[in-house]
Amino acid sequence: DAMVIQNPRYQVTQFGKPVTLSCSQTLNHNVMYWYQQKSSQAPKLLFHYYDKDFNNEADTPDNFQSRRPNTSFCFLDIRSPGLGDAAMYLCATSRLNTEAFFGQGTRLTVV
Template sequence: DAMVIQNPRYQVTQFGKPVTLSCSQTLNHNVMYWYQQKSSQAPKLLFHYYDKDFNNEADTPDNFQSRRPNTSFCFLDIRSPGLGDAAMYLCATRHGADTQYFGPGTRLTVL
């Protein structure tokens, strides 16, 4: 059974058109993460929520926002996607001292 679900798996948007990526979890984990992974590069942490507390990485562009309306869902909003934002976006969850569980990712294409 899928525990960390990301929708859609593939997303195409236009340059400058806002886009939202979705992540949901059935694990009831208190921490949720968003990573950006560009081609042939390491996953890079954008931000994470510890319960409702939002933690932004220092080098995450302002163009990237996140919402976590409840424990199960977390959204990544890209306000004005540029060509450089084309990447795989990974969601992950964690609880306590456990490790992180990753979703399958959403591949974003910007035209």
């Protein structure tokens, strides 16, 4: 029944070691979002796709990249994770002019 699936739920990575988080959806939504959420804070939009159009937030560090190979999948690549990148990463999807559906998130730990 899960409609937005994030893998893995928990990810531990070493400082500076590239890591990829994945998100898939069964809703056929054309918009996909990646948010970073630190403890007790609001989700911070990193970037989002409107179909194939990529929208990067101005304050998203260059260390963060994203790929969307098809409608169903979207990836978040962190090229050189730092301790400050430890957070919950939320993926969400929506259709045009509808609410967003969220995955359960991936909690990233950097050691």
